[in-house]
Amino acid sequence: PVRYSYTRRGRGHWSLSWLVPIGNDKPSSIYSFIRELNTNNPTCHMSTIYTIEMGGELLGKLAPASSFFGRT
Incomplete structure (x- = not known):
């Protein structure tokens, strides 16, 4: 899978990660x-x-409409 993540820094640090399966x-x-x-x-x-x-x-419909990608 491809891993994407978004990290928020500030008062409370946290990271949201998601895995998207790829391939055939x-x-x-x-x-x-x-x-x-x-x-x-x-x-x-x-x-x-x-x-x-x-x-x-x-x-496939969501990818072009996404507002950000944070690939790690």
Whole structure:
């Protein structure tokens, strides 16, 4: 999968990450999780991994309309 993430710094540091399956198979879901970070950026807590079911057609429509990508 390709991993994307968004990190918020400020009063409470946290990072939202999501994994998008790629390859010959059509994507059927996106996996996302949230990490709470301390000031030095190590993870101090990680949420359970959430699964968002969606088909390749929907993912194809969402990609061009996305407002940001943060690829890591």
